[in-house]
Amino acid sequence: xxxxxxxxxxxxxxxxxxxxxxxxxxxxxxxxxxAVMAGRLGAETLAAVAVGGSVWMLGFTLCxxxxxxxxxIVSRLYGAGDLASAGRYVRQAFWLSQIMGxxxxxxxxxxAAPVLAFIGIxxxxxxxxVGYVQAIMLGMPAMGIFLVCRFTTEGIGxxxxxxxxxxxxxxxxxxxxxxxxxGNLGVPAMGAVGCGLSSAISIWIMTIALGxxxxxARRYKPLAIFSVFESIRLPAIRxxxxxxxxxxxxxxxxxxxxxxxxxxxxTIGAEIAAAHQIAINFASTMFMIPxxxxxATTVRVGHALGAGDHxxxxxxxWIGIGACGVFMLVAATFMLLFRDGVVDLYTNDxxxxxxxxxxLLMAAIFQVADGVQIGAAGALRGYKDARVPMVxxxxxxxxxxxxxxxxxAVTFRAPPQYIWGGxxxxxxxxxxxxxxxxxxxxxx
Numbered sequence: 001x002x003x004x005x006x007x008x009x010x011x012x013x014x015x016x017x018x019x020x021x022x023x024x025x026x027x028x029x030x031x032x033x034x035a036v037m038a039g040r041l042g043a044e045t046l047a048a049v050a051v052g053g054s055v056w057m058l059g060f061t062l063c064x065x066x067x068x069x070x071x072x073i074v075s076r077l078y079g080a081g082d083l084a085s086a087g088r089y090v091r092q093a094f095w096l097s098q099i100m101g102x103x104x105x106x107x108x109x110x111x112a113a114p115v116l117a118f119i120g121i122x123x124x125x126x127x128x129x130v131g132y133v134q135a136i137m138l139g140m141p142a143m144g145i146f147l148v149c150r151f152t153t154e155g156i157g158x159x160x161x162x163x164x165x166x167x168x169x170x171x172x173x174x175x176x177x178x179x180x181x182x183g184n185l186g187v188p189a190m191g192a193v194g195c196g197l198s199s200a201i202s203i204w205i206m207t208i209a210l211g212x213x214x215x216x217a218r219r220y221k222p223l224a225i226f227s228v229f230e231s232i233r234l235p236a237i238r239x240x241x242x243x244x245x246x247x248x249x250x251x252x253x254x255x256x257x258x259x260x261x262x263x264x265x266x267t268i269g270a271e272i273a274a275a276h277q278i279a280i281n282f283a284s285t286m287f288m289i290p291x292x293x294x295x296a297t298t299v300r301v302g303h304a305l306g307a308g309d310h311x312x313x314x315x316x317x318w319i320g321i322g323a324c325g326v327f328m329l330v331a332a333t334f335m336l337l338f339r340d341g342v343v344d345l346y347t348n349d350x351x352x353x354x355x356x357x358x359x360l361l362m363a364a365i366f367q368v369a370d371g372v373q374i375g376a377a378g379a380l381r382g383y384k385d386a387r388v389p390m391v392x393x394x395x396x397x398x399x400x401x402x403x404x405x406x407x408x409a410v411t412f413r414a415p416p417q418y419i420w421g422g423x424x425x426x427x428x429x430x431x432x433x434x435x436x437x438x439x440x441x442x443x444x
Contacts, residue, residue, distance in 0.1 A: 026170045037181055049192050282363075290375060293327070293375065
């Protein structure tokens with residue numbers, strides 16, 4: 001009977017996660033296309049997109065983490081049949097998304113140039129990096145709206161619209177890169193800046209598409225998301241922040257570590273920064289699948305808890321964690337066998353290729369731990385457990401991993417693969433502690 005329950009749950013998880021996997025792969029394909037198309041313009045352009053993309057990711061993950069609170073709140077209320085309350089939280093989340101979106105954009109415009117200069121980013125591509133950041137940040141307010149729409153439709157268990165919106169964004173982004181980066185259809189070639197502008201335009205198109213679908217689809221009518229105007233209500237905002245801020249710190253601790261290391265590599269030189277971008281871009285593409293499974297696990301656990309099925313919720317969490325770990329084992333094997341061919345897709349520069357291949361070897365080592373930790377984090381979000389995972393991730397990534405990466409990169413000027421050794425330590429510790437936390441909290 002237990003075996004049947006596991007099989008049924010795995011099928012339900014994969015059905016929910018399927019469109020999210022395609023969504024996440026579409027997003028990863030955007031970053032892949034950016035890296036490949038920038039790489040054709042030279043190591044400095046690729047390095048500018050790499051470092052500038054890391055700055056964007058810091059702002060994006062903060063916004064993403066806070067707004068992730070919408071998914072567990074909506075999924076629980078949906079499981080309990082209280083759709084009117086779910087709609088009220090969504091409307092408040094829109095206000096919150098715009099406050100954050102415009103604030104992050106303003107800070108990026110004011111601080112990108114002086115901060116990158118202070119850090120010591122190579123002057124050879126620093127101005128291109130600043131231009132990229134300022135261009136892509138034009139899409140941040142739209143990204144906030146998209147994330148609220150995404151986590152709302154995810155929370156009620158409807159993930160196909162998210163998939164179609166992201167596929168549309170991918171097509172628009174690649175076309176926009178061709179126009180703005182390379183200079184086509186009468187537009188001057190803008191290089192890295194054109195890449196950022198193309199991304200911003202694609203984000204707006206994706207957001208408008210998903211918003212129009214939610215307005216017109218019957219399934220969302222009971223939530224009255226857009227049919228009722230509601231001013232800011234501080235109690236709801238505080239509840240969203242109480243859950244969302246710890247989630248934001250949790251995911252920013254990991255993504256911020258990868259971004260910080262990318263910025264560190266930018267102080268060493270364009271070749272190492274470009275190689276880091278290649279390796280992290282491909283590793284991030286592999287990560288998109290367990291990330292989707294993690295999001296689906298949050299929803300499945302939330303629906304069970306909303307319906308009062310605590311045993312079912314615990315089982316759903318373990319199935320999600322296991323699925324994430326198994327996929328990343330497959331990904332690690334692929335990286336070990338085919339890393340030379342992967343790097344050849346990005347660049348013909350021999351020195352950049354050699355560095356990137358060594359980094360992908362390190363990436364293969366930490367894949368399983370990365371899958372387990374994101375699966376456990378998703379299961380814990382279903383329980384609305386955010387504060388302890390925040391402490392765990394902050395400790396694993398910033399007390400352990402970042403100092404090791406900093407020592408390797410700055411103090412000892414070690415080969416690039418040693419810089420990534422910090423990732424191995426941090427992810428292994430995070431995976432172990434988050435799994436233990438899930439085992440503890442799912443018993444209650």
